[in-house]
Amino acid sequence: MTSFVRFVVLGGTVGLAASAAVTALATLVPWALANAAVTVASTVLATELHARFTFAGTRSTWRQQLQSAGSAVAAYAVTSAAMAALHACVSAPGVLLAQGVYLSAAALAGLGRFLVLRLVVFAAARTAPTVTDE
Structure with missing residues:
Protein backbone atom coordinates (compact mmCIF):
# COMPACT_ATOMS: atom_id res chain seq x y z
CA MET A 1 0.00 0.00 0.00
CA THR A 2 2.86 2.37 0.79
CA SER A 3 4.34 1.93 -2.67
CA PHE A 4 0.95 2.69 -4.24
CA VAL A 5 0.62 5.91 -2.20
CA ARG A 6 4.15 6.96 -3.23
CA PHE A 7 3.35 6.05 -6.84
CA VAL A 8 0.19 8.17 -6.77
CA VAL A 9 1.90 11.16 -5.15
CA LEU A 10 4.97 11.11 -7.41
CA GLY A 11 3.15 10.00 -10.55
CA GLY A 12 0.26 12.36 -9.86
CA THR A 13 2.59 15.32 -9.45
CA VAL A 14 4.43 14.47 -12.66
CA GLY A 15 1.07 13.82 -14.36
CA LEU A 16 -0.37 17.19 -13.37
CA ALA A 17 2.77 18.95 -14.57
CA ALA A 18 2.60 16.92 -17.81
CA SER A 19 -1.04 17.86 -18.30
CA ALA A 20 -0.22 21.55 -18.01
CA ALA A 21 2.77 21.11 -20.31
CA VAL A 22 0.68 19.31 -22.95
CA THR A 23 -1.92 22.07 -22.85
CA ALA A 24 0.70 24.79 -23.22
CA LEU A 25 2.73 22.99 -25.87
CA ALA A 26 -0.40 22.14 -27.88
CA THR A 27 -0.84 25.86 -28.56
CA LEU A 28 2.40 25.71 -30.57
CA VAL A 29 2.35 22.25 -32.16
CA PRO A 30 -0.32 19.63 -32.95
CA TRP A 31 -1.77 18.01 -29.83
CA ALA A 32 -0.51 14.51 -30.68
CA LEU A 33 3.06 15.80 -31.03
CA ALA A 34 2.79 17.76 -27.78
CA ASN A 35 1.44 14.66 -26.01
CA ALA A 36 4.24 12.49 -27.41
CA ALA A 37 7.00 14.89 -26.34
CA VAL A 38 5.57 15.38 -22.87
CA THR A 39 4.94 11.65 -22.46
CA VAL A 40 8.60 10.86 -23.21
CA ALA A 41 9.95 13.50 -20.83
CA SER A 42 7.52 12.72 -18.03
CA THR A 43 8.10 8.96 -18.36
CA VAL A 44 11.86 9.29 -17.93
CA LEU A 45 11.36 11.57 -14.92
CA ALA A 46 8.65 9.42 -13.33
CA THR A 47 10.61 6.19 -13.85
CA GLU A 48 13.63 7.70 -12.11
CA LEU A 49 11.48 8.95 -9.22
CA HIS A 50 9.74 5.59 -8.89
CA ALA A 51 13.07 3.76 -8.95
CA ARG A 52 14.44 5.94 -6.17
CA PHE A 53 11.42 6.45 -3.94
CA THR A 54 8.61 4.03 -4.80
CA PHE A 55 10.06 0.62 -5.63
CA ALA A 56 13.80 0.06 -5.69
CA GLY A 57 15.54 2.69 -3.57
CA THR A 58 18.24 3.14 -6.22
CA ARG A 59 18.71 4.87 -9.55
CA SER A 60 16.90 3.36 -12.50
CA THR A 61 18.79 1.21 -14.98
CA TRP A 62 18.60 1.46 -18.77
CA ARG A 63 16.65 -1.80 -18.77
CA GLN A 64 14.10 -0.39 -16.34
CA GLN A 65 13.80 2.82 -18.36
CA LEU A 66 13.19 0.81 -21.54
CA GLN A 67 10.65 -1.47 -19.89
CA SER A 68 8.90 1.53 -18.41
CA ALA A 69 8.84 3.11 -21.86
CA GLY A 70 6.70 0.21 -23.05
CA SER A 71 4.06 1.08 -20.48
CA ALA A 85 -12.92 10.42 -28.83
CA LEU A 86 -13.55 13.75 -27.09
CA HIS A 87 -12.90 15.69 -30.30
CA ALA A 88 -15.11 13.27 -32.24
CA CYS A 89 -17.97 13.92 -29.80
CA VAL A 90 -17.43 17.62 -29.07
CA SER A 91 -16.32 19.91 -31.87
CA ALA A 92 -14.76 22.57 -29.63
CA PRO A 93 -14.30 21.25 -26.08
CA GLY A 94 -13.37 23.77 -23.42
CA VAL A 95 -10.11 23.58 -21.52
CA LEU A 96 -11.76 22.18 -18.38
CA LEU A 97 -13.50 19.39 -20.29
CA ALA A 98 -10.32 18.57 -22.21
CA GLN A 99 -8.30 18.50 -18.98
CA GLY A 100 -10.91 16.32 -17.30
CA VAL A 101 -10.85 13.80 -20.13
CA TYR A 102 -7.05 13.84 -20.34
CA LEU A 103 -6.56 13.45 -16.58
CA SER A 104 -9.15 10.67 -16.37
CA ALA A 105 -7.43 8.76 -19.17
CA ALA A 106 -4.05 9.43 -17.58
CA ALA A 107 -5.32 8.08 -14.23
CA LEU A 108 -6.51 4.88 -15.89
CA ALA A 109 -3.20 4.53 -17.71
CA GLY A 110 -1.38 5.29 -14.45
CA LEU A 111 -3.06 2.39 -12.69
CA GLY A 112 -1.88 0.10 -15.48
CA ARG A 113 1.62 1.56 -15.24
CA PHE A 114 1.70 0.93 -11.48
CA LEU A 115 0.94 -2.74 -12.03
CA VAL A 116 3.53 -3.08 -14.79
CA LEU A 117 6.23 -1.27 -12.81
CA ARG A 118 5.52 -3.19 -9.60
CA LEU A 119 5.06 -6.64 -11.11
CA VAL A 120 7.58 -6.49 -13.97
CA VAL A 121 10.00 -3.55 -14.12
CA PHE A 122 10.98 -3.30 -10.45
CA ALA A 123 10.00 -6.82 -9.33
CA ALA A 124 13.60 -8.02 -9.14
CA ALA A 125 14.65 -4.95 -7.15
CA ARG A 126 11.92 -5.64 -4.57
CA THR A 127 12.84 -9.30 -4.14
CA ALA A 128 16.63 -9.00 -4.36
CA PRO A 129 18.31 -10.05 -1.11
CA THR A 130 19.80 -7.24 0.93
CA VAL A 131 23.54 -7.48 1.58
CA THR A 132 24.49 -6.63 5.14
CA ASP A 133 27.81 -6.32 6.89
CA GLU A 134 28.02 -8.73 9.79
Missing part, protein backbone atom coordinates in the same frame (compact mmCIF):
# COMPACT_ATOMS: atom_id res chain seq x y z
CA ALA A 72 4.35 4.72 -21.51
CA VAL A 73 3.51 3.79 -25.10
CA ALA A 74 0.31 2.22 -23.79
CA ALA A 75 -0.40 5.34 -21.70
CA TYR A 76 0.15 7.51 -24.77
CA ALA A 77 -2.31 5.37 -26.73
CA VAL A 78 -4.92 5.62 -23.96
CA THR A 79 -4.64 9.41 -23.61
CA SER A 80 -4.56 9.92 -27.38
CA ALA A 81 -7.61 7.70 -27.89
CA ALA A 82 -9.49 9.53 -25.14
CA MET A 83 -8.71 12.91 -26.66
CA ALA A 84 -9.60 11.70 -30.15
